[in-house]
Amino acid sequence: GENVEQHPSTLSVQEGDSAVIKCTYSDSASNYFPWYKQELGKRPQLIIDIRSNVGEKKDQRIAVTLNKTAKHFSLHITETQPEDSAVYFCAAREPNTGNQFYFGTGTSLTVIP
């Protein structure tokens, strides 16, 4: 099955700086990649996603880039704020049936005021 690796496991940035989280995947047929934000004690929430027919997608301060050749995708958060502090998970959808997602191990982001 698909294998998703995520780095770094922890990340601390000063408020206002940018944060980048990177993920790689193993199955070149994978074609949909969501990102989830999970605040402490809460459920994962979808924050942005990208399909394999585009290379970049932006939503205000958040962007995701995809390099299909290298099989990696990244989450970029600009002008970070304390409320961005959370655990972020990348995921790849199983390409054949589309009935499950393979998640990375998570990145704990701390934004220091």
Next chain:
Amino acid sequence: DAGVTQSPTHLIKTRGQQVTLRCSPISGHKSVSWYQQVLGQGPQFIFQYYEKEERGRGNFPDRFSARQFPNYSSELNVNALLLGDSALYLCASSLAERNYGYTFGSGTRLTVV
């Protein structure tokens, strides 16, 4: 409109016991998926049900079973509980069988002692 609801929110069980977790999807969503999230890890796929049929099963032992009812709500059952079953169990609902972004419930925190 209610989101994905799960019950109970917390549960403590003894090794060897059985547990049933419940999930109600968003109104109109016909697909329910179950994930196990061990502390410090990303969610791992257990089952997907769509239109009351099992559509996918992750790498979990037969002690794990699930079903979906005519109203699309779902139950996850775990028999012969082990300490390693302690985790946050997340239910996710989506409109279609082939999933794009999920909406997760808040989860059931299961502790096995």
